[in-house]
Amino acid sequence: DQQVKQNSPSLSVQEGRISILNCDYTNSMFDYFLWYKKYPAEGPTFLISISSIKDKNEDGRFTVFLNKSAKHLSLHIVPSQPGDSAVYFCAALTMDSNYQLIWGAGTKLIIKP
């Protein structure tokens, strides 16, 4: 039973346009949601997070939106740049589970020049 789902294995976006990556979850008890970015042959690196009590968090070109009623979050990248080409993982945690992260399967983002 996947608690965190990323239904798009890949996404291709033109450079300069908006990239929207989606994530759905089933556990309404999650306290935080995080996005990690992963380049080939490297470990994931933290990108941005959002608390379950917020509906939006912004950091430069990256914005995460949370819709609790729909159990859905999305990561917006504007404008998309070639260096954004990577695999993006959505993850969620509950604080009472020792902050263990539950991971989605990832979406490979390809930015076309």
Next chain:
Amino acid sequence: NAGVTQTPKFRVLKTGQSMTLLCAQDMNHEYMYWYRQDPGMGLRLIHYSVGEGTTAKGEVPDGYNVSRLKKQNFLLGLESAAPSQTSVYFCASRTGTGMQYFGPGTRLTVL
């Protein structure tokens, strides 16, 4: 400040062989984790540690053992490797606020 390092980067084993993967962090983090990542799947937690001398099972612990004898090191052992353990293994440590920092990964192939 090297962050999280993993040794080795690559390894090929034959079925039944044993090996130990080493993870080291220099950020003085209490919590450390071992994950595996397989194609088309998210990271799955194998074992974790909440401090020196402690270990706990994660989602997929079977076939693995761990030890945390020193705060900065977290070892993952495979006593009798199986082809199903072919994967990329990531170690992570985390801050008090929950953010996890990852090593570069170890790519293991079991023939």
